[in-house]
Amino acid sequence: xxxxxxxxxxxxxxxxxxxxxxxxxxxxxxxxxxxxxxxxxxxxxxxxxxxxxxxxxxxxxxxxxxxxxxxxxxxxxxxxxxxxxxxxxxxxxxxxxxxxxxxxxxxxxxxxxxxxxxxxxxxxxxxxxxxxxxxxxxxxxxxxxxxxxxxxxxxxxxxxxxxxxxxxxxxxxxxxxxxxxxxxxxxxxxxxxxxxxxxxxxxxxxxxxxxxxxxxxxxxxxxxxxxxxxxxxxxxxxxxxxxxxxxxxxxxxxxxxxxxxxxxxxxxxxxxxxxxxxxxxxxxxxxxxxxxxxxxxxxxxxxxxxxxxxxxxxxxxxxxxxxxxxxxxxxxxxxxxxxxxxxxxxxxxxxxxxxxxxxxxxxxxxxxxxxxxxxxxxxxxxxxxxxxxxxxxxxxxxxxxxxxxxxxxxxxxxxxxxxxxxxxxxxxxxxxxxxxxxxxxxxxxxxxxxxxxxxxxxxxxxxxxxxxxxxxxxxxxxxxxxxxxxxxxxxxxxxxxxxxxxxxx
Amino acid sequence: xxxxxxxxxxxxxxxxxxxxxxxxxxxxxxxxxxxxxxxxxxxxxxxxxxxxxxxxxxxxxxxxxxxxxxxxxxxxxxxxxxxxxxxxxxxxxxxxxxxxxxxxxxxxxxxxxxxxxxxxxxxxxxxxxxxxxxxxxxxxxxxxxxxxxxxxxxxxxxxxxxxxxxxxxxxxxxxxxxxxxxxxxxxxxxxxxxxxxxxxxxxxxxxxxxxxxxxxxxxxxxxxxxxxxxxxxxxxxxxxxxxxxxxxxxxxxxxxxxxxxxxxxxxxxxxxxxxxxxxxxxxxxxxxxxxxxxxxxxxxxxxxxxxxxxxxxxxxxxxxxxxx
Numbered sequence: 001x002x003x004x005x006x007x008x009x010x011x012x013x014x015x016x017x018x019x020x021x022x023x024x025x026x027x028x029x030x031x032x033x034x035x036x037x038x039x040x041x042x043x044x045x046x047x048x049x050x051x052x053x054x055x056x057x058x059x060x061x062x063x064x065x066x067x068x069x070x071x072x073x074x075x076x077x078x079x080x081x082x083x084x085x086x087x088x089x090x091x092x093x094x095x096x097x098x099x100x101x102x103x104x105x106x107x108x109x110x111x112x113x114x115x116x117x118x119x120x121x122x123x124x125x126x127x128x129x130x131x132x133x134x135x136x137x138x139x140x141x142x143x144x145x146x147x148x149x150x151x152x153x154x155x156x157x158x159x160x161x162x163x164x165x166x167x168x169x170x171x172x173x174x175x176x177x178x179x180x181x182x183x184x185x186x187x188x189x190x191x192x193x194x195x196x197x198x199x200x201x202x203x204x205x206x207x208x209x210x211x212x213x214x215x216x217x218x219x220x221x222x223x224x225x226x227x228x229x230x231x232x233x234x235x236x237x238x239x240x241x242x243x244x245x246x247x248x249x250x251x252x253x254x255x256x257x258x259x260x261x262x263x264x265x266x267x268x269x270x271x272x273x274x275x276x277x278x279x280x281x282x283x284x285x286x287x288x289x290x291x292x293x294x295x296x297x298x299x300x301x302x303x304x305x306x307x308x309x310x311x312x313x314x315x316x317x318x319x320x321x322x323x324x325x326x327x328x329x330x331x332x333x334x335x336x337x338x339x340x341x342x343x344x345x346x347x348x349x350x351x352x353x354x355x356x357x358x359x360x361x362x363x364x365x366x367x368x369x370x371x372x373x374x375x376x377x378x379x380x381x382x383x384x385x386x387x388x389x390x391x392x393x394x395x396x397x398x399x400x401x402x403x404x405x406x407x408x409x410x411x412x413x414x415x416x417x418x419x420x421x422x423x424x425x426x427x428x429x430x431x432x433x434x435x436x437x438x439x440x441x442x443x444x445x446x447x448x449x450x451x452x453x454x455x456x457x458x459x460x461x462x463x464x465x466x467x468x469x470x471x472x473x474x475x476x477x478x479x480x481x482x483x484x485x486x487x488x489x490x491x492x493x494x495x496x497x498x499x500x501x502x503x504x505x
Numbered sequence: 506x507x508x509x510x511x512x513x514x515x516x517x518x519x520x521x522x523x524x525x526x527x528x529x530x531x532x533x534x535x536x537x538x539x540x541x542x543x544x545x546x547x548x549x550x551x552x553x554x555x556x557x558x559x560x561x562x563x564x565x566x567x568x569x570x571x572x573x574x575x576x577x578x579x580x581x582x583x584x585x586x587x588x589x590x591x592x593x594x595x596x597x598x599x600x601x602x603x604x605x606x607x608x609x610x611x612x613x614x615x616x617x618x619x620x621x622x623x624x625x626x627x628x629x630x631x632x633x634x635x636x637x638x639x640x641x642x643x644x645x646x647x648x649x650x651x652x653x654x655x656x657x658x659x660x661x662x663x664x665x666x667x668x669x670x671x672x673x674x675x676x677x678x679x680x681x682x683x684x685x686x687x688x689x690x691x692x693x694x695x696x697x698x699x700x701x702x703x704x705x706x707x708x709x710x711x712x713x714x715x716x717x718x719x720x721x722x723x724x725x726x727x728x729x730x731x732x733x734x735x736x737x738x739x740x741x742x743x744x745x746x747x748x749x750x751x752x753x754x755x756x757x758x759x760x761x762x763x764x765x766x767x768x769x770x771x772x773x774x775x776x777x778x779x780x781x782x783x784x785x786x787x788x789x790x791x792x793x794x795x796x797x798x799x800x801x802x803x804x805x806x807x808x809x810x811x812x813x814x815x816x817x818x819x820x821x822x823x824x825x826x827x828x829x
Contacts (some may be wrong), residue, residue: 340715
């Protein structure tokens with residue numbers, strides 16, 4: 001089964017040798033280790049034409065590693081990889097994957113930030129060449145964006161680095177689905193909606209269904225189980241580097257999926273969260289969003305969890321940064337020290353050359369140090385305590401941060417902020433790529449810390465998370481358009497405010 | 506991207522992965538080749554002289570290393586002009602008198618501090634890229650040095666000259682002094698909040714700012730540190746060579762950058778080490794010595810130097826596995 005074929009044959013479409021009539025990829029006994037960490041312990045996976053395969057599992061279950069192997073960016077340690085009926089294990093690479101119609105949208109975006117949207121599109125389409133290539137590449141990508149995300153507001157000439165994270169994700173997705181002269185059979189979407197708001201997510205999932213109906217295949221990885229249940233035909237559950245469950249989506253409920261993933265379903269208790277902390281005392285944050293025209297202010301009181309809602313990229317992150325700058329600059333608008341939990345972890349969070357421990361304690365170093373000299377023992381103890389508390393999945397905190405899966409890297413960023421003594425914690429949609437079990441743990445930590453008097457300002461693109469907030473501000477076009485206490489909060493109100501054209505008040 | 510260091514590795518294997526090891530291997534190889542050629546004659550003497558000259562490379566090299574560590578685009582090109590001006594200032598102030606040695610050294614360092622502040626003002630307030638800012642600053646500094654020190658023929662104080670040229674058990678006193686200085690700076694890099702801030706800023710300035718590090722302050726201190734070290738080097742060099750001259754800093758521009766790179770520090774910033782500066786400085790000096798010993802002409806010598814440096818960087822480039 002492991003015999004390799006001559007390189008010239010790779011790009012030729014499936015012939016009569018196909019193992020099953022319509023199997024696109026078939027992985028058998030795939031294993032892969034990173035040093036001491038066994039990411040994949042013998043995985044079998046089949047994807048057939050015209051199906052949407054949902055893939056779920058906890059952070060570090062091996063989902064992203066498996067997808068990297070499918071996309072050709074990682075070589076399997078052992079096992080075989082059959083694409084269109086051909087065993088390509090020996091010489092699989094990104095180029096071979098693409099020639100065989102397999103594309104991947106990674107959790108860590110792979111666009112070049114210094115290039116325009118059109119130029120990024122061209123990278124995937126070598127056939128677009130000669131005079132006017134930029135225009136043609138632009139037409140291709142914008143056409144796809146129009147198809148998937150109507151009303152996206154992106155132009156071909158935009159420099160990718162200037163786009164918000166959500167829009168970069170949209171470009172990445174549209175690019176993966178664009179076809180010039182090559183073939184496209186399977187698109188892997190790794191947490192595609194993690195930085196998209198609910199409206200854009202719905203557009204994407206609807207498009208995925210259209211793509212499936214047209215005969216294409218999609219592997220959808222998501223921690224949002226409702227997305228999986230509504231979109232996937234079949235759901236594969238991974239745990240500890242193995243496939244532990246594979247069933248049609250129709251046979252699953254939210255609860256059965258959570259159980260299959262191996263975590264105890266926590267019944268969330270919302271509402272009746274005690275009396276409002278408002279009305280007593282002066283706020284510790286009082287800030288006017290940059291594009292606020294009326295007199296409305298965003299305020300935060302001690303011990304409060306304040307949510308920022310609205311469509312992605314409508315000024316929530318900018319407001320968080322403004323609070324951060326005000327606190328660091330000693331402005332009166334913010335009373336207290338701040339810490340920031342990045343959502344865009346590559347750009348705003350991770351120090352790629354450092355160990356997990358160094359990344360975790362960077363914001364606490366100054367507090368532990370004496371006369372500017374680092375307190376190594378104190379830092380090691382703090383890092384170990386947070387590894388325990390937040391469950392960072394690693395055999396050794398001295399390992400490089402990049403050895404962790406995306407969700408575990410995010411946990412390190414949480415540990416960094418929560419482990420500091422900051423009185424106000426700013427969270428920039430921080431649950432991207434974090435599994436449901438960890439989310440529950442972090443929610444509990446946030447709640448406990450708030451009860452101890454810490455304040456949180458929490459921007460989230462997941463409506464469910466707003467239920468953990470004492471107070472929610474809905475943003476539109478860079479300004480606060482609604483101000484809801486927990487008692488008033490409903491999904492409809494948030495959505496309505498996000499879209500409302502004329503302001504009621 | 507996902508490489509994980511195996512937790513169980515022998516100390517020897519661990520040692521072999523140190524990025525600075527290649528510079529010492531290179532220095533050793535070149536030294537051995539030289540004494541094999543001379544039949545073992547003058548082995549110790551070559552080493553002693555190499556230690557003295559390397560010391561000057563190390564002083565400016567460590568400063569440049571801190572600057573390069575703060576991230577892509579950061580480099581201090583004003584080092585040669587700084588050396589010229591600080592050296593001249595120190596000589597004028599000392600005026601050949603032993604009593605003024607300390608004052609002269611302090612003045613040279615302060616001159617460097619002022620130059621560092623000036624560099625940073627250009628970079629920060631005028632938003633000029635560091636490479637242009639420090640280059641244009643160096644024209645101004647060099648012009649001041651020319652105006653100020655034209656026809657300068659002041660001999661350094663005899664005590665200072667003696668100190669700079671003294672040996673303890675045939676080890677140059679200067680090298681011991683610079684060794685102590687570099688140990689101190691290694692401590693600053695690895696064990697202080699400032700050193701950690703430098704490494705953090707070099708890897709990801711946005712993340713550093715959001716983690717609570719002042720990027721501006723860190724870069725400012727770094728440019729000042731580099732310039733202060735260059736100022737100190739200027740005074741020492743003037744003392745060593747019997748007086749300041751306007752072009753005595755010339756070779757330190759390329760050398761300061763070369764020793765950082767050969768020493769195994771990342772040109773992209775965020776990852777550096779002090780021992781490598783010593784290894785690379787010794788390598789650079791011993792390389793020239795070797796080619797001189799072989800009797801190679803000046804032109805060939807320069808070509809050979811370039812080729813060998815490229816070779817070392819290529820071989821040492823294999824250590825980059827630690828990067829993501």
